Amino acid sequence: MSISTILKKINELEQYLKNNNKNKIIKELIEWELFRRSINKEDITIDYTNKKIIKNNREVSLKINEGFLNSFTLSRLFNLKGGNSYFLARSFVEAGIEIPKEVFVGIFGK
DSSP states (O other), X not given: OOHHHHHHHHHHHHHHHHHSOHHHHHHHHHHHHHHHTTOOTTTOEEETTTTEEEETTEEOOEEETTEEESXXXXXXXXXXXXXXXXXXXXXXXXXXXOOXXXXXXXXXXX
16 A cells, blocks of 8 residues: 555545544444444444434344443443543443544544
């Protein structure tokens, strides 16, 4: 990969982080994680307003990576405030959401 390609990707990431708020970025990370796991959006509904994961009209927990995505961990992700990087990182791990280091730093700054 050339230096110009790397710089272009860094610039694109910086623009993405600048142009999107924390909640939108978290939603997109969750959607990406579900896509990577081939979790069908017709089977699982994420109610971002009420912070619930629903399947067959019931709240569920999804085992993803090293954690569980459920109403508790979803609420925690969206209620995060800046200032404590350990708590922020732990919240993503417990929700099972992998987050690239550069994006983590960008969210931490918001």
